Amino acid sequence: MPLEGDLVRLREIRESDLDLFAELRNDLEMQAWSRTLPPDYTIEMIRRRYWDRDFAYRRTDAIFIIETKDKEEVAGMISYSDLVDRMEATWGVAVHKRFWGTGVGHDAADTLLHFLFHELGLRVVRLWTQSGNERAVAAFEKLGFKVAVRAPNAIFKGGQYVDNLGMDLLREEWYALHPDLEDSLEDPFR
Amino acid sequence: MPDLKLRPIESEDDVAAIATFLADPSLVGRRGLRDDRPVPRSMASLVRAIEGMAEKELGETWVVDSGGVVGMVSADWWWDAMSPWVHVVIDPQHQRHGHGTMAIRLVLDHLFLNTPAHIVQGGVPGWDDEGLAFAESLGAVEMGRMRRVGVREGAYFDEVDFVITRDMWEEEHASRR
Numbered sequence: 001m002p003l004e005g006d007l008v009r010l011r012e013i014r015e016s017d018l019d020l021f022a023e024l025r026n027d028l029e030m031q032a033w034s035r036t037l038p039p040d041y042t043i044e045m046i047r048r049r050y051w052d053r054d055f056a057y058r059r060t061d062a063i064f065i066i067e068t069k070d071k072e073e074v075a076g077m078i079s080y081s082d083l084v085d086r087m088e089a090t091w092g093v094a095v096h097k098r099f100w101g102t103g104v105g106h107d108a109a110d111t112l113l114h115f116l117f118h119e120l121g122l123r124v125v126r127l128w129t130q131s132g133n134e135r136a137v138a139a140f141e142k143l144g145f146k147v148a149v150r151a152p153n154a155i156f157k158g159g160q161y162v163d164n165l166g167m168d169l170l171r172e173e174w175y176a177l178h179p180d181l182e183d184s185l186e187d188p189f190r
Numbered sequence: 191m192p193d194l195k196l197r198p199i200e201s202e203d204d205v206a207a208i209a210t211f212l213a214d215p216s217l218v219g220r221r222g223l224r225d226d227r228p229v230p231r232s233m234a235s236l237v238r239a240i241e242g243m244a245e246k247e248l249g250e251t252w253v254v255d256s257g258g259v260v261g262m263v264s265a266d267w268w269w270d271a272m273s274p275w276v277h278v279v280i281d282p283q284h285q286r287h288g289h290g291t292m293a294i295r296l297v298l299d300h301l302f303l304n305t306p307a308h309i310v311q312g313g314v315p316g317w318d319d320e321g322l323a324f325a326e327s328l329g330a331v332e333m334g335r336m337r338r339v340g341v342r343e344g345a346y347f348d349e350v351d352f353v354i355t356r357d358m359w360e361e362e363h364a365s366r367r
Contacts, residue, residue, distance in 0.1 A: 150333055151309060
């Protein structure tokens with residue numbers, strides 16, 4: 001069963017999704033990477049990037065396709081990495097601009113957070129973004145994230161300096177936003 | 191200030207000397223090794239970690255040499271050459287002689303004079319009072335705290351991140367001339 005949100009499901013990558021990955025990477029607005037990437041990614045480059053992953057029971061990263069539940073349209077990708085067992089992970093998301101402002105990105109992110117906190121039992125989840133992307137910062141704050149670190153003028157993008165922002169969300173903060181869920185994981189360190 | 195230079199890790203003796211002082215229990219959790227776990231580590235594993243750092247592509251690791259190995263300093267610009275991270279660790283036997291301050295100044299001079307660095311960043315565990323005081327003594331400005339980066343002695347701790355901007359360095363550099 002894929003991860004199910006209200007609007008989207010998060011599922012594994014399929015061959016037919018590679019076009020979307022290239023499209024996301026090759027659009028300066030959508031590539032969701034603080035340091036601008038050259039928009040020349042080929043499908044073959046994407047295939048090698050994601051098809052070389054090996055099966056393992058212990059994983060420190062994952063990547064999902066965001067698929068809408070109503071029309072089964074591919075809306076973007078969402079991933080986590082640098083997972084430290086039962087402690088933390090860092091995540092990122094790229095949503096196709098056709099779906100900006102539709103709630104798809106928020107639902108995909110909260111679905112991933114549900115997986116990270118409620119299934120994997122993490123204590124904190126982090127992300128990196130940049131201050132020039134005000135829409136993204138506002139979206140992350142709506143999910144409960146707080147700016148933890150602001151590196152001033154750390155990034156040059158779009159012809160200007162912007163701050164690099166590290167944001168984090170603690171386990172109890174996420175559960176407080178989801179009163180319908182009970183957190184039964186004990187925390188001996190608080 | 192001590193007579194001190196930064197030089198490449200050149201020999202097995204250098205690696206062994208660094209590994210020997212990094213094995214000191216007082217440095218657990220602040221050795222500055224990549225993906226380091228905050229536990230005592232064997233000499234063999236420390237040697238492997240140091241050798242890995244000596245060969246990194248987007249950064250430098252140097253011996254802090256004051257007539258002998260007294261520390262190790264590293265700069266990492268994997269993410270962006272404009273905003274590298276630095277870390278210095280001094281042999282506990284040679285601490286409190288100004289080696290750390292001198293080593294950091296040399297690294298900052300190198301990064302701001304010879305690379306596109308616009309800011310230089312560093313992180314210190316929230317429990318490391320000496321490290322925090324050292325960062326403040328350099329004039330580094332706190333840019334935030336990553337919460338819950340680890341667990342130590344029964345409690346979560348944060349990482350305090352600091353920044354030195356090119357403007358700050360230029361002012362300090364001019365005052366030295």
